[in-house]
Amino acid sequence: MDQSTSRIVQQLKGLRGRDFLTLRDLEPREIEGLLDLAAALKAERGRGQLRRDLEGKTVALLFFKPSTRTRISFELAARELGAFTLYLNAQEMQLSRGESVEDTARVLARYVHAVVIRTFGHEQLERFAQWSSVPVINALTDSYHPAQVLADLLTLKERFGRLKGLRLAYVGDGNNVAHSLMIGGAKMGMHVVVSTPEAYRPDPEVTAAAAAIAASTGGSVVHEVDPRAAVQGAQAIYTDTWVSMGQEAEQEERLKAFAGYQVDGTLVAAAAEDAVVMHDLPAYKGKEIAADVFEGPRSVIFDQAENRLHAQKALLLAILGQ
Ligand code: CP
Numbered sequence: 001m002d003q004s005t006s007r008i009v010q011q012l013k014g015l016r017g018r019d020f021l022t023l024r025d026l027e028p029r030e031i032e033g034l035l036d037l038a039a040a041l042k043a044e045r046g047r048g049q050l051r052r053d054l055e056g057k058t059v060a061l062l063f064f065k066p067s068t069r070t071r072i073s074f075e076l077a078a079r080e081l082g083a084f085t086l087y088l089n090a091q092e093m094q095l096s097r098g099e100s101v102e103d104t105a106r107v108l109a110r111y112v113h114a115v116v117i118r119t120f121g122h123e124q125l126e127r128f129a130q131w132s133s134v135p136v137i138n139a140l141t142d143s144y145h146p147a148q149v150l151a152d153l154l155t156l157k158e159r160f161g162r163l164k165g166l167r168l169a170y171v172g173d174g175n176n177v178a179h180s181l182m183i184g185g186a187k188m189g190m191h192v193v194v195s196t197p198e199a200y201r202p203d204p205e206v207t208a209a210a211a212a213i214a215a216s217t218g219g220s221v222v223h224e225v226d227p228r229a230a231v232q233g234a235q236a237i238y239t240d241t242w243v244s245m246g247q248e249a250e251q252e253e254r255l256k257a258f259a260g261y262q263v264d265g266t267l268v269a270a271a272a273e274d275a276v277v278m279h280d281l282p283a284y285k286g287k288e289i290a291a292d293v294f295e296g297p298r299s300v301i302f303d304q305a306e307n308r309l310h311a312q313k314a315l316l317l318a319i320l321g322q
């Protein structure tokens with residue numbers, strides 16, 4: 001085991017036993033530490049070295065929505081660290097017949113050492129965390145996707161060597177991914193511009209919270225209706241689906257509302273020369289992103305997907321390690 005990796009784990013001991021729900025309650029230095037740990041674990045894995053710090057621990061993954069990346073990367077992260085994993089489909093549990101979140105949380109906490117949850121309302125995740133005596137980790141709610149953003153910050157840091165002062169333009173729907181990017185970017189002193197149609201702005205409470213955080217880190221978080229103006233000088237252009245899980249009934253009106261917000265070649269050309277293109281996936285090509293941009297040389301999209309594994313390994317190790 002690498003000495004420097006162990007030292008970073010030690011420095012992160014303040015995260016032991018804690019929940020990971022929004023990124024809002026993490027100090028910038030804790031996020032930096034997680035990114036350093038993720039980079040160290042990525043390098044070790046590249047050399048064929050795997051730490052087994054979580055041997056004897058069990059991590060449950062309770063999912064109310066589908067997932068490819070989040071499920072696979074959390075399961076693999078836990079297993080490569082030596083932990084057991086249990087994938088639990090909420091539709092197959094008594095939760096689907098009305099058993100309460102409070103009771104389910106208390107039962108699971110008697111069996112496992114941490115619960116990773118993907119659900120709808122963020123308040124359901126918070127309620128679960130309140131009743132769980134073991135740490136709860138957000139694997140996406142309707143309001144936040146902080147595990148995604150840890151991987152995104154790692155990807156940007158790899159590309160640019162720093163986060164402070166970087167300009168990121170998010171173009172599309174003011175959704176869970178946008179919210180977490182605003183909070184995570186603000187914590188890291190980045191300049192985040194969110195460009196959405198008026199009716200699809202991010203939650204004003206999250207915008208205000210992110211702007212207040214940015215004021216203390218030298219960053220900024222602003223909204224801009226015009227996507228062309230938003231990407232001026234941007235070093236990263238980020239987009240996400242216009243129709244998130246649970247919004248399928250709104251598909252038609254959303255596709256109309258977001259016309260003009262596609263990340264295409266013209267928009268990318270209006271950004272900084274070294275700008276990267278980001279997407280959390282799954283992508284709907286020809287909708288929020290043009291196929292040639294998705295496949296083009298600016299894309300770091302599959303680096304983001306890979307970094308889910310390394311970032312979440314760092315998170316699990318910090319929360320559950322000795
Ligand atoms: N980006 C992301 O969270 O993907 P999944 O929905 O496949 O987990």
Ligand code: NVA
Nearest residue numbers: 175240244245281282
């Ligand atoms: N905003 C998307 C993210 C998918 C990973 C959704 O919630 O469906």
